[in-house]
Amino acid sequence: MGIKLYGSAMSTAVQRALVCLYEKEIEFEFVTVDMRSGEHKKEHYLAKNPFGQVPALEDDDDVTMFESRAITQYICHNYMDNGTQFIFPKDKKKMAGIASWIEVESTKFDPKASKLVFELIFKPMFGIGPTDMGVVSELEDELCKVLDVYETRLGKCNYLSGDDFGLADLHHLPTLSLIMDSDSKKIVEARPNVSKWAANILARPSWAKVLALKNN
Ligand SMILES: N[C@@H](CCC(=O)N[C@@H](CS)C(=O)NCC(=O)O)C(=O)O
Incomplete structure (x- = not known):
């Protein structure tokens, strides 16, 4: 099966x-x-x-x-x-980084990013109501605090959990992609390391396949 x-x-x-x-x-x-x-x-x-x-x-x-x-x-x-x-079961240092940054995406990035794309994209798309720019501004401020940590981290390595594209990076793709399609992309573009990382992971052929399926 x-x-x-x-x-x-x-x-x-x-x-x-x-x-x-x-x-x-x-x-x-x-x-x-x-x-x-x-x-x-x-x-x-x-x-x-x-x-x-x-x-x-x-x-x-x-x-x-x-x-x-x-x-x-x-x-x-x-x-x-x-x-x-x-996954690198024999490399405890890599596994520690992977586990930590997976949690960061899920508990620090996604709660703000998902609410932001709901306000900016899904509310108008599904006729739920107009975007509340006050809420957008608050969420952007909160997300900036998370992205400031990313900016420092990505100054030391190319990806969040280390030198290789990892699961933590992958988990960001759906909401990050929507943010980059909205006016809120400015909070990514204001941070050179985050901006380079975003462009890099969004260019993966695997992500192009997801977009093709979505737009089909
Ligand atoms: N934490 C869950 C979230 C799943 C989720 O929220 N799915 C949404 C679509 S993105 C859904 O099914 N919404 C319909 C509903 O909650 O009734 C996961 O990552 O799988």
Whole structure:
């Protein structure tokens, strides 16, 4: 049966899992979940993700899981020999950096970045309401504090967890890409090291494949 990824290519969380599968050069089936009709809240999908959110992943008949960052880590641990190497079990220094920066993306960058792209892009796109520029400005200020730390870090190495493109960098791609398509890109462009890093990771062929699927 192989790997099946369930979701919508519009979803940033699904894109995180997709870009990982492409980096790992793993064959998989992408099963579209029709979120507009509420398929993600129906019983058959809730059996895959009890929170009624995308993505969910199945691997053969015996693995069903959810949460995009858990999915990427599962893929990297269980398909170590495919594509880009993201896990280095014998190198404790590398593993320490990888674990720390994965947490930074999830707990410090993403909560602000996701709210920012919701205000700037998804609110008007889905007719939820106009962008609140006061909220945007507050979120930009909070994100700047995180990006200041990134600026220092990326002055010492090319990627967040070290010299190689890593899972922490990959996890940023979906929301970072949307920020770079908005006026808020100025907070990235104001920081030369962050700006270079953003351009570098957004140029990965794996990310181009995600955008092609999204725009299909
Ligand atoms: N922490 C979850 C977040 C998943 C998530 O929020 N998915 C959104 C799409 S980006 C969703 O399914 N929204 C529909 C809903 O919550 O009802 C992950 O990373 O997988």
